[in-house]
Structures are given as C-alpha cells and as structure tokens.
Amino acid sequence: MPEYDLKEVKALKYERPDIVNGYTDQTLYLDLSDRKIAINPVAEKTKKTFTGGKGYNLWLLWNAVQPSTKWNDPENALCIAAGPLGGTPLYPGSGKSIVATLSPTTASVMDSNVGGYFGPYLKFSGFDALEIQGKTSKEVVVFIDGINQKIQIFETSGLPDNAYELSAILTDHFAQGKPRNISVVSTGPGAKNTLIGCLNFTWYDSKRKRARYKQAGRGGVGTVFADKGLKAVVACWNNVTADTNNPADKARLKNVAKLHSREIVELDPKQNEMAKIGTTHLVTIMNDHDLLPTHNFRYGQHPQAPNLGQEVYRRLFDPGFDGCWMGCTVACSHGIKDFVPLTGPYKGKAVFVDGPEYETVAGCGSNLGIFDPHTVAEMNFYCDAYGLDTISVGTGIAFAMECFEMGLINETHTGSLELRFGNRLAALELLHQMANGEGFGQIVGQGVRKMKAIFAKDFNVAPDIMQDIGMEAKGLEFSEYMTKESLAQQGGYGLALKGPQHDEAWLIFLDMVHNFMPTFEQKAEALHWFPMFRTWFALCGLCKLPWNDIIPEDNKDTDEPAKVIKHVQWYADYFSAVTGNEVGPDDLIKMSETVYNFQRIFNLRMGFGRRQHDDIPYRAVGPVTDEEYESRAERYDNQLVKTYQVDIDGKSTAEKLATLRKHREEQYEKLKDAVYKRRGWTSDGIPTRKTAKRLGIDFPEVMELLKAKGVNS
Amino acid sequence: MIQVAGKQHPWHDGMTVSDLLKEIDDSHPYAVVRINEQYVSRPNFEQTIIPDDTEIFLIPMIAGG
Numbered sequence: 026m027p028e029y030d031l032k033e034v035k036a037l038k039y040e041r042p043d044i045v046n047g048y049t050d051q052t053l054y055l056d057l058s059d060r061k062i063a064i065n066p067v068a069e070k071t072k073k074t075f076t077g078g079k080g081y082n083l084w085l086l087w088n089a090v091q092p093s094t095k096w097n098d099p100e101n102a103l104c105i106a107a108g109p110l111g112g113t114p115l116y117p118g119s120g121k122s123i124v125a126t127l128s129p130t131t132a133s134v135m136d137s138n139v140g141g142y143f144g145p146y147l148k149f150s151g152f153d154a155l156e157i158q159g160k161t162s163k164e165v166v167v168f169i170d171g172i173n174q175k176i177q178i179f180e181t182s183g184l185p186d187n188a189y190e191l192s193a194i195l196t197d198h199f200a201q202g203k204p205r206n207i208s209v210v211s212t213g214p215g216a217k218n219t220l221i222g223c224l225n226f227t228w229y230d231s232k233r234k235r236a237r238y239k240q241a242g243r244g245g246v247g248t249v250f251a252d253k254g255l256k257a258v259v260a261c262w263n264n265v266t267a268d269t270n271n272p273a274d275k276a277r278l279k280n281v282a283k284l285h286s287r288e289i290v291e292l293d294p295k296q297n298e299m300a301k302i303g304t305t306h307l308v309t310i311m312n313d314h315d316l317l318p319t320h321n322f323r324y325g326q327h328p329q330a331p332n333l334g335q336e337v338y339r340r341l342f343d344p345g346f347d348g349c350w351m352g353c354t355v356a357c358s359h360g361i362k363d364f365v366p367l368t369g370p371y372k373g374k375a376v377f378v379d380g381p382e383y384e385t386v387a388g389c390g391s392n393l394g395i396f397d398p399h400t401v402a403e404m405n406f407y408c409d410a411y412g413l414d415t416i417s418v419g420t421g422i423a424f425a426m427e428c429f430e431m432g433l434i435n436e437t438h439t440g441s442l443e444l445r446f447g448n449r450l451a452a453l454e455l456l457h458q459m460a461n462g463e464g465f466g467q468i469v470g471q472g473v474r475k476m477k478a479i480f481a482k483d484f485n486v487a488p489d490i491m492q493d494i495g496m497e498a499k500g501l502e503f504s505e506y507m508t509k510e511s512l513a514q515q516g517g518y519g520l521a522l523k524g525p526q527h528d529e530a531w532l533i534f535l536d537m538v539h540n541f542m543p544t545f546e547q548k549a550e551a552l553h554w555f556p557m558f559r560t561w562f563a564l565c566g567l568c569k570l571p572w573n574d575i576i577p578e579d580n581k582d583t584d585e586p587a588k589v590i591k592h593v594q595w596y597a598d599y600f601s602a603v604t605g606n607e608v609g610p611d612d613l614i615k616m617s618e619t620v621y622n623f624q625r626i627f628n629l630r631m632g633f634g635r636r637q638h639d640d641i642p643y644r645a646v647g648p649v650t651d652e653e654y655e656s657r658a659e660r661y662d663n664q665l666v667k668t669y670q671v672d673i674d675g676k677s678t679a680e681k682l683a684t685l686r687k688h689r690e691e692q693y694e695k696l697k698d699a700v701y702k703r704r705g706w707t708s709d710g711i712p713t714r715k716t717a718k719r720l721g722i723d724f725p726e727v728m729e730l731l732k733a734k735g736v737n738s
Numbered sequence: 739m740i741q742v743a744g745k746q747h748p749w750h751d752g753m754t755v756s757d758l759l760k761e762i763d764d765s766h767p768y769a770v771v772r773i774n775e776q777y778v779s780r781p782n783f784e785q786t787i788i789p790d791d792t793e794i795f796l797i798p799m800i801a802g803g
Contacts, residue, residue, distance in 0.1 A: 306777055309777055310779050313778075313782060335777065336776075578743075586798075
C-alpha cells in the first residue's frame with residue numbers, strides 16, 4: 026500500500042433534499058479553478074424539456090461553453106448524471122450513469138454511458154447531475170458524502186495513477202468499513218497521455234471483496250477528466266431500497282419490475298446466457314455472418330475466431346453474480362480471476378480483469394488479427410488500469426497496423442515496432458507506450474483522425490487511402506461491427522450524433538440478415554425510431570440490454586418484433602410509476618426526440634452537425650482494395666449485375682471496384698436524404714425551425730443559431 | 739428424442755438444424771440457435787448435425803449492441 030495524503034482544501038455542508046418521484050431537482054456544481062462548490066436548482070422547464078440524465082447534461086454543457094470552447098479550456102464542463110429511474114434496485118439495468126463533455130477527438134459534444142454505483146449514489150446524495158468546470162494544477166479528489174451531507178475537495182499526493190490500485194485504495198479510504206457504500210470515478214495515466222482516455226466507475230463486489238469497474242469509454246471523456254486535474258470523484262451512500270427513489274406508485278413499480286426481472290431469470294438461460302457469458306456469445310455469431318471485424322475492418326470473418334468465442338470465455342470467467350447495479354438479473358459484468366499478465370507493470374502478478382465484453386474481444390482481438398484470448402484479457406486489463414477506451418485503442422492500432430502492412434509507414438516511424446496484424450507483443454507494447462506517452466504510442470493515442478493528419482504531414486503518406494481505411498467518423502473511432510453489407514447500419518454509425526458508436530442503432534440483423542427493411546423509407550423509419558428509443562435509456566439512467574437482448578417468447582408474433590413492444594410498454598409503466606407522469610410508448614419517443622434534436626443543434630453550434638459531418642470512410646461502405654473485392658467477388662459481382670444492371674464482362678477488379686463504389690456511395694447519400702426527411706431536418710441535416718418548435722426547444726438562442734445557419738422554415 | 743424450445747421433438751439420424759426448423763411449427767426467421775451450449779448461425783444451419791438427446795434453444799433475434 027503506497028503512502029498517500031489527502032488534504033482537505035474546500036468543504037461544503039449541505040442539507041440533502043428528499044427525493045421526489047426519482048428527482049432531487051438540484052445539481053451539484055464544482056469549479057476546480059477557484060475551488061468553488063455550489064448547489065443549483067433545476068428549473069421546472071428544464072425538467073420538462075430534458076427529462077434527466079443525458080438531457081440534463083446537455084443543457085448544463087450548453088450553458089457552460091461557447092462555440093469557440095475547446096475540450097481543454099477551463100470552461101469545458103464534464104457532466105455526470107443518473108436519471109429519474111436510475112438507482113431503482115428492483116428493475117433490471119437501472120444503475121447507469123451518463124457522462125457528457127466536449128470531446129478531445131471530435132471537438133463536439135460527447136456522451137458515454139456506464140454502469141457502476143456512482144450515478145445512483147450521486148442522486149441519492151441529493152443531486153440529479155454533477156457539473157465540473159475549471160482546472161487545477163494540483164490533483165484533487167472530490168468526495169460527495171451523501172450520508173454526512175458534505176462535499177469535500179482534497180489535494181492529493183502519493184496516490185497511484187492506475188485505476189486498478191487507485192479504485193481499491195480510495196474505496197478502502199472512504200468506506201469506513203462499508204465498501205459497498207462507495208463508488209469511485211477515476212481514470213489513469215493513459216488518459217493524461219492520449220486523447221482517448223476513459224473513465225472507470227466502480228461497483229463493490231461483496232462476494233469477491235473487491236472494487237470492480239465499468240467504463241465510460243467513448244470520445245476521450247477520461248482525457249477531459251485528467252486534464253482538469255481530477256484524480257477521482259467519489260460518492261458515498263448506503264441503504265438502497267425501492268423507497269430510495271420515492272416512486273409515485275411503489276406497488277405499480279414493484280409489479281412491473283417483477284415482471285421484467287422474472288422474465289430475464291426465466292429466458293436468459295434459454296437465449297444468450299448473458300448472466301454466464303456476458304456479450305461474448307456475439308463473437309462467433311458475428312463471425313458466422315461475416316460481421317466480425319478482422320484486420321482493420323477489411324473482412325468480417327476469420328477461421329481462428331472461435332478461439333475468442335463464448336466457449337473459451339465460459340471457462341475463463343470467474344463464476345458468480347456479476348451485476349454492475351444492485352438487483353440486476355442480466356448481471357453481465359463478468360471478469361477473470363487470478364489472471365497473470367505477461368507484460369507491463371503487472372507482469373507476473375495475479376490480477377482481476379473486469380471483462381472482456383464483445384467490443385473489447387473484437388477491437389483488441391480479431392480486428393488486430395489477434396486470436397489469443399489471453400492477449401485480449403491483458404489488453405482489457407491494461408486499457409482499464411491505464412484509463413484507455415478499448416474500442417478506440419483497438420480501432421486505432423488496427424489502422425496503424427494496416428498502414429504498416431500496406432507500407433505506408435515502416436519501422437523508422439514506429440520505433441522499430443513490427444506492427445503486423447497478429448503481432449501480440451507489438452500491440453501490447455504500443456498500449457504501454459500510449460499509457461506512458463512514449464514512442465509511436467504517443468501518436469496512436471491521438472486517435473485515428475489525428476493519426477491520419479500526422480502520417481500525412483510527418484511521414485508523407487497519401488491522405489486518400491488513409492481516408493478510406495481510417496475507421497473514424499466525426500473524429501470518433503468505429504465500434505466493432507462490419508457494415509459493408511448493411512446500408513441501414515452504415516446510417517446507424519454515420520448518422521449517430523457523437524460518431525460511430527452502436528448505442529443509437531444496431532440494425533445489421535434486421536437489415537442484412539432478415540431483410541426486414543428493403544426500402545429507403547423503411548430504413549429511414551428504423552433510423553428514426555431506434556435512435557429515439559435508445560436515447561431514452563440515457564435520459565433515465567437505464568441499461569438497454571434488458572429491452573432487447575432477452576426477448577419475450579411471444580415477441581415473434583407481434584407486428585414489429587424488432588421493437589419488442591411488450592418491453593417498451595413496461596418501460597412506459599416504469600416511468601409512470603416512478604415519476605407520476607402517466608406516459609405511453611409514444612411519449613418516450615417524444616422525450617428522446619427533444620433531447621436528440623437538441624444535441625444535433627448543439628453540434629451545429631460547435632461548428633459541426635451538417636450533412637458533410639455524417640460522411641463515413643469507404644471501408645465502412647464497401648471494399649477498398651482489390652484484395653477485399655476478390656475475397657467476396659461473387660457477392661460484389663452479383664450486386665453489380667443484379668442490383669445495378671452493370672455489364673461486368675471483361676472488366677478488371679479495379680474497374681468493378683470503382684463502379685461498385687460509385688453505386689454504394691450514392692446509396693448512402695440517398696439514405697441520408699431519407700433519414701433527414703423522416704427526422705424533420707433540412708437536406709443539409711439540420712433540424713428545421715418547425716421541428717425545434719414542435720419539440721419545445723425553440724429557445725431564443727436556438728432559433729437565432731438556426732437562422733444564422735440559413736434555416737428559415 | 740431432443741428438446742426444442744422446452745418441448746420434446748423426435749430426433750432422426752443426420753438431422754440438421756435446417757431440417758429441424760422445417761419440421762417445427764414456427765415460421766419465425768431464426769438466424770441463430772443453440773445446441774446445448776453451442777451457438778449455430780444460419781449460414782451453418784444446413785451442415786450442422788443435431789446429436790440425439792440434446793436441447794435446442796431457438797434464439798428469437800440477435801439485437802446486439
């Protein structure tokens with residue numbers, strides 16, 4: 026145990042308000058520059074318009090920043106919120122926190138959701154959201170003590186940088202013998218030395234007697250946290266019951282929660298077994314359907330993929346309850362006990378690995394041509410401990426590896442690293458370099474967009490090929506699904522507000538496998554409804570997995586099975602029971618639509634949010650190289666002949682590649698048109714004034730902004 | 739005999755997943771099934787032989803993400 030010091034430099038005693046129907050109606054504000062602590066009321070109009078969670082975060086952030094604000098300016102705010110339903114212990118998946126801030130990699134609004142106890146404990150301590158502005162050169166720990174009704178800021182010294190040890194030490198320090206009362210938010214050295222830092226949110230595992238964590242990974246939220254001089258933010262609360270949220274109708278809440286919880290207990294073992302194997306079942310399923318990214322999204326399949334499949338992780342995961350929130354019956358946060366890394370500062374020491382999940386397996390495994398589950402576990406462990414996003418690390422290294430294999434960069438650029446696909450030691454070495462801000466890892470840690478610029482400027486690499494194979498959009502690295510054969514999912518990624526993360530829409534199976542949406546209008550409808558419904562989870566503090574990863578047995582007989590309407594109705598009942606506002610499924614969509622459009626307008630305010638910003642690299646749309654085309658020549662030839670009526674006789678691969686590209690890129694542009702129309706946006710992808718008015722976000726500054734951007738109707 | 743979605747179903751030698759899905763009264767377009775703990779996807783339905791005395795789970799839809 027290292028010697029460390031926590032010196033209180035500021036404190037505020039406060040009176041904790043009663044929670045009424047899931048809300049505290051106040052937020053906690055910290056300015057680290059001048060050590061200011063304040064408690065601000067939530068206006069009734071804010072509550073009505075933005076619902077909570079991500080909605081509150083966006084409104085706080087909107088008011089904190091200017092169009093000229095950069096991610097590392099003191100006024101950039103880091104906001105964390107639960108939501109009105111967050112912290113309910115009965116209903117599965119009710120412990121999510123949402124983080125929002127201006128991103129170092131996209132320069133616009135980023136949101137990232139995460140499990141763990143922090144969001145609920147923050148709310149039970151008296152705050153619907155936390156907003157942190159300012160910066161400090163002396164690292165601080167913030168302690169939100171809901172039990173003793175006190176906020177403290179401590180200057181720190183001697184604490185370890187890595188989140189693995191830091192989480193354990195701070196849990197022990199603040200717990201006073203009750204570690205389950207503590208949740209720690211922290212990052213690690215990788216967040217300081219890269220732009221792709223994540224945040225770790227802890228939950229206490231009583232059986233294994235250790236603080237475990239989940240990650241808010243996307244868009245460098247951990248980098249903002251570290252840049253502010255935050256070492257950790259800790260929340261303390263005890264005694265969570267069905268009454269803690271003070272629901273409007275407890276009997277109704279208990280009834281609907283019991284229905285959903287029992288259904289999961291009954292059906293998960295018959296379906297995806299998430300309580301046993303998490304999301305690792307997806308690996309072989311994606312591989313079978315040519316959807317598992319391998320070798321920087323070149324291909325969707327690899328014969329060695331089963332080495333990373335659920336059969337392996339079923340054996341590696343330590344059995345037991347792994348719920349990242351109390352009472353969740355999905356309980357998918359599995360981990361590996363007594364794992365011994367082969368490299369880095371924990372080389373030879375037994376550690377506990379939180380994960381891996383599917384995204385990490387695909388990102389740090391197959392997409393790097395690595396089919397060794399132990400290397401994936403080691404990458405997972407160090408990404409978390411270093412405070413690095415496994416998705417951006419995986420997609421970033423994959424891009425660098427392909428550039429190396431193509432001869433665009435070489436050992437003189439990589440510091441002698443032989444960055445070939447499948448080189449496990451090189452991938453791990455790069456990860457350690459990222460954490461330490463050293464060598465070639467320092468460049469890879471800037472993310473794919475900046476890597477492309479550096480390679481072009483410093484290494485004289487042609488930009489066009491990097492634009493095609495660098496898997497980022499809006500500055501965010503793609504998460505780990507192949508989209509070449511699913512136009513709808515190309516839109517699911519490309520039209521997502523923050524960049525290509527699948528939390529808005531995951532339509533590959535509906536589109537590609539089942540062909541349920543053959544027309545542009547059907548795809549556009551899906552790209553309206555699914556992002557809107559999925560956004561609702563982030564407003565309320567919920568996990569989406571219980572919605573559509575465990576399916577009612579009679580769902581297949583419903584009109585629109587993909588929506589799992591029975592569960593949507595349960596969620597409407599859940600919201601009504603907690604908040605006392607009687608709502609139906611359409612009301613949930615309206616809540617989300619309001620916040621969703623506001624976020625799009627926020628992007629516009631920051632200089633983005635137009636049609637051109639919804640472009641995606643061609644690797645996400647179709648084959649970039651002759652080799653890719655030829656690997657699936659029958660598929661592509663058939664499409665040219667049957668769908669586009671092209672005579673391919675005598676045409677070279679390069680000619681067919683170019684023709685296919687032209688057609689596929691046209692399809693994507695047509696999809697944009699259809700989706701913008703369905704969403705009530707202009708052909709440039711901007712919400713119309715009419716849409717803003719309909720949704721109640723026609724604030725004077727919003728309408729002035731739309732006018733200034735040429736939106737007059 | 740095999741068990742399919744909780745119900746007994748007669749097994750025959752060489753029975754594939756495709757054969758089974760044709761035999762049962764269920765028109766849902768399944769893309770994935772489980773044979774005990776083994777996941778099988780649609781591209782492999784025709785060549786995957788179901789052993790006797792196994793339990794088959796029909797995975798209704800892979801929602802992902």
